[in-house]
Amino acid sequence: MLRSLSLLVCLSAVCVPPAFAGVTVSQPANGATITGPVKYVASATTTTCSKGVGSMGVYTAPGVLAYVVSGDSLNTTLDLSPASYDTVVEEWDNCGGASTTPITITVKAGGSSGVSVTSPANDSTVGSPVNYVATATTTCSKGVSSMGIYTAPGVLAYVVNGASLNHSLSLSAGTYNTTVEEWDGCGGAATTPVTITVSGGGNSFSELQHSGGWADYGQRAPTYVDCSPSPCDNITFSYTQNVKSPSMSGEATQMYLAGSEGYGDALFNNHLIGDDSSQGMPDTNHTLVPTLHDFTYDVYFYSSNFGLSQGVEFDINQFFNNQGYIWGHQCTLAGANEWDIWDNVNAQWVPTGIACNPINNSWNHLTIQVERTSDNQLLYQSITLNGKTSTVNQYYNPGSAPGWYGITINYQEDGDSSQSPYSAYLDELTFTYD
Helix, strand or coil: CCCCHCHHHHCCCCCCCCCEEEEEEEEEECCCCEEEEEEEEEEEEECCCCCEEEEEEEEECCEEEEEEEEECCEEEEEEECEEEEEEEEEEECCCEEEEEEEEEEEEEEECEEEEEEEEEEEEEEEEECEEEEEEEECCCCCHHHHHHEEEECCEEEEECCCCEEEEECCCCEEEEEEEEEECCCCEEEEEEEEEEEEECCCEEEECCCCCCCCCEEEEECCCCCHHHHHHHCCEEEEEEEEEECCCCCCCEEEEEEECCCCCCCEEEEEEEECCCCCCCCCCCCCCHHHHEEEEEEEEEEECHHHEEEEEEEEEEEEEEEEEEEEEEEEEECCCCCCEEEEEEECEEEEEEEEEECCCCCCCEEEEEEEEEEECCEEEHHHEEEECCEEEEEEEEEEEECCCCEEEEEEEECCCCCCCCCCCEEEEEEEEEEE
């Protein structure tokens, strides 16, 4: 990553205090007993945030975000196993505020066991990695124990405890007769077949948060020159691998930022292909990197308090022929809650108008897709956060990067005006290239 990439809009950002807001739930009624799927209908208002409500969601248990939608209204149906639930409907406004309404319900047994798959669609053509989203119900009084994905008969590619599943699989090009299965606590099971065709192919590095090769640096406004090791320039930073909790895989990585002076950043970088490759792909003859055009950065990230962050950043970088192709994606949090992208030539962030509202105390799933076009422009294609895909479709020219060669990825944490200490966690980080 070019050192100028971290020149942030946070220099002019204004931290906005949390705004008052309210959530009105019309369905289900608090204390209701329900047979079968549970319908949630709710709306939200904010009286002091001029930017309005950003998103709403339903928690079926503490930390279990079962559904999220952009905007100030919510209308969805959740398949819940028979049990009592202390659910919560929450709204997040665009000023960093939030409010909740608790709804306690009891779900009675009724209907039949089954698996509902919302992504991918059956008989669809998809790119890799493939995002699977599914829920399960059962008539078993002990509920659903676990769910899994088979990519072929007898090939169990993923399994998770509970009655919901949200996971991305890196698959090569081809047609797959996949199956999503649930297992209940009474020894029963149910399946839903999903046939997909994976296009484009591509190669992937998976579980990169657990990989070697990571380097960490501090960067201080306004120059943002790399410093290392920590602490330096009044910035404290570190990363810790093999974190068991919070974690999805059991091998999450904790990224930490603190210090004594505002607007300091922590940059975490990994050279994947080319110079200093951490993946055994130095490409010494320079025959691979110039042929690659399509890239996907897929990651789950988590924090207990995103309100302490000025922003978090996810970057894909390609360097060859003295040119730098930097696809910078910044989730600006303090006072904005918006995705910005990097203009290489003018070395500045450009707002996209796409909302970025990561959820506290929950794993947020992010997929970024970009392309280097046949005429060597950077194309920002799409950003998918927690199941909502936003098309970017913006083109930029590359910048100058003498002497750099290879493909790298970055993750960065930006400090607020008080340099409030905070951690974020990365898990199931997959990078696909073609």
